[in-house]
Amino acid sequence: MTGKTFAEKQLSEKSGRDVRAGDYVEADIDVAMAHDITGPLAFRTFDEVTDGEGSLFAPEQTVFTIDHHAPADGVQAANNHNALREFAAEHGAHQYDVGDGICHQVLVEEGHVGPGDLVIGADSHSTSYGGLGAFGTGVGSTDLGTALATGELWFRVPETKRFEVEGDLPDAVYAKDLILKFIGDVGFAGCTYMAAEYGGSTIEDLPIHERFVLTNMAIEMGGKAGIVEPDERTARYLEAETGSPPDIDVEDPALHSDSDAEYEAVHRYRAEEIAPQVSVPSNPENAVDIGEVEGTAVDQLFVGTCTNGRFEDMQVVADIIEGEELPPDVRMVVVPASGAVYQKMLETGVLTTFVDAGAVVQSAGCGPCAGYHQGVLGDGDVCLATANRNFPGREGSMDSEVYLASPATVGASALYGEITDPRRVETKRFDDVALAQGARP
Numbered sequence: 001m002t003g004k005t006f007a008e009k010q011l012s013e014k015s016g017r018d019v020r021a022g023d024y025v026e027a028d029i030d031v032a033m034a035h036d037i038t039g040p041l042a043f044r045t046f047d048e049v050t051d052g053e054g055s056l057f058a059p060e061q062t063v064f065t066i067d068h069h070a071p072a073d074g075v076q077a078a079n080n081h082n083a084l085r086e087f088a089a090e091h092g093a094h095q096y097d098v099g100d101g102i103c104h105q106v107l108v109e110e111g112h113v114g115p116g117d118l119v120i121g122a123d124s125h126s127t128s129y130g131g132l133g134a135f136g137t138g139v140g141s142t143d144l145g146t147a148l149a150t151g152e153l154w155f156r157v158p159e160t161k162r163f164e165v166e167g168d169l170p171d172a173v174y175a176k177d178l179i180l181k182f183i184g185d186v187g188f189a190g191c192t193y194m195a196a197e198y199g200g201s202t203i204e205d206l207p208i209h210e211r212f213v214l215t216n217m218a219i220e221m222g223g224k225a226g227i228v229e230p231d232e233r234t235a236r237y238l239e240a241e242t243g244s245p246p247d248i249d250v251e252d253p254a255l256h257s258d259s260d261a262e263y264e265a266v267h268r269y270r271a272e273e274i275a276p277q278v279s280v281p282s283n284p285e286n287a288v289d290i291g292e293v294e295g296t297a298v299d300q301l302f303v304g305t306c307t308n309g310r311f312e313d314m315q316v317v318a319d320i321i322e323g324e325e326l327p328p329d330v331r332m333v334v335v336p337a338s339g340a341v342y343q344k345m346l347e348t349g350v351l352t353t354f355v356d357a358g359a360v361v362q363s364a365g366c367g368p369c370a371g372y373h374q375g376v377l378g379d380g381d382v383c384l385a386t387a388n389r390n391f392p393g394r395e396g397s398m399d400s401e402v403y404l405a406s407p408a409t410v411g412a413s414a415l416y417g418e419i420t421d422p423r424r425v426e427t428k429r430f431d432d433v434a435l436a437q438g439a440r441p
């Protein structure tokens with residue numbers, strides 16, 4: 001019998017059974033999350049299954065955020081926000097409000113998630129939590145509504161596809177380029193209902209904010225979960241970010257795949273061979289080396305989202321555009337992933353750099369990522385975004401186009417108003433642990 005993968009171990013642990021890929025389990029949930037779009041729907045199910053008299057399985061482990069339409073862009077959104085506030089207050093759950101930020105960023109910053117947690121979120125990018133060595137997955141509002149009452153959910157234990165990268169990343173190549181490359185190679189359905197596990201020396205060297213980029217976009221290839229096994233860096237990050245070390249040993253074998261674990265497939269890469277990637281409209285799987293699209297004119301640049309809206313991402317862009325002005329016919333929309341990111345941008349002068357260059361810096365949240373507000377695209381508009389999705393109409397008009405790239409590529413492109421290879425400019429990397437410990441960027 002071969003060893004087990006991280007996913008098999010986690011779902012064995014949470015179900016109290018010795019299970020393998022393909023088995024079905026009822027597992028205990030550690031953390032449940034919903035936001036301003038999916039929360040009100042989940043509450044309806046919750047009330048149905050509990051006859052309107054239910055209590056949460058664990059209020060302390062239930063988190064609601066107001067991020068997708070924040071601040072409210074219409075009456076319906078405002079009413080949804082009120083419904084969420086009321087439900088959270090009535091049931092004693094954690095609730096984050098307008099300006100606090102995107103669910104996936106807030107849950108991490110506020111210490112709600114740690115290694116070894118089973119996290120369900122009524123949002124598809126809940127795979128993000130794997131960046132801390134948690135098993136995070138997105139569920140529908142109905143599943144979430146039921147789990148809020150029972151604290152359990154059924155799962156099919158996923159097979160695991162491993163992406164293994166060795167060596168040093170070249171200048172101007174970031175985690176975003178890695179994940180676009182992976183998605184391009186396996187396709188948008190290449191990891192359907194599998195865990196995407198990322199490992200190898202390159203991944204081990206990545207700061208946590210970069211690991212989140214990989215796990216966040218696991219869903220863009222159909223992944224049930226995205227996983228980077230936790231290590232010393234995870235522990236240091238959690239301590240620096242939340243003030244307390246994780247209450248679990250990151251070296252615990254339960255949080256690591258066995259060396260003889262059985263994978264569905266292992267894809268191997270050399271970091272040195274990877275060029276900056278751009279995903280062309282209208283599917284994240286359309287990843288190409290940047291040389292193929294250099295010179296494509298853009299109308300809008302968007303820096304933000306749960307993929308690349310962290311402080312370190314903002315700093316990468318700011319370093320490139322500092323002292324420059326955007327070309328007159330280009331607009332840049334900047335949306336910090338959380339209020340804490342916004343605050344840090346303010347304190348470090350990054351916000352001023354953006355404003356001086358002619359960018360619009362908006363309140364923390366999802367912004368125009370899913371086409372709701374704060375920078376929606378019109379007919380014929382072309383946007384280069386640090387986001388995770390570029391489906392038709394994703395950021396607005398069905399006749400608009402979205403290209404996806406790293407913050408460095410968006411920063412370099414901002415200088416010229418066209419897609420520009422970030423290797424043409426000076427780029428830096430930032431270590432989130434060092435920054436959280438007070439180092440100057």
Ligand SMILES: CC(C)[C@H](C(=O)O)[C@@H](O)C(=O)O
Pocket residue numbers: 037038068122123124125138370
């Ligand atoms: C609105 C929400 C359900 C949706 C998701 O689950 O992904 C959104 O966050 C997105 O990115 O499209």
Ligand code: SF4
Pocket residue numbers: 068102123125305306307365366369370388
């Ligand atoms: S930032 Fe975009 S991808 Fe992330 S949760 Fe919000 S809408 Fe979804």
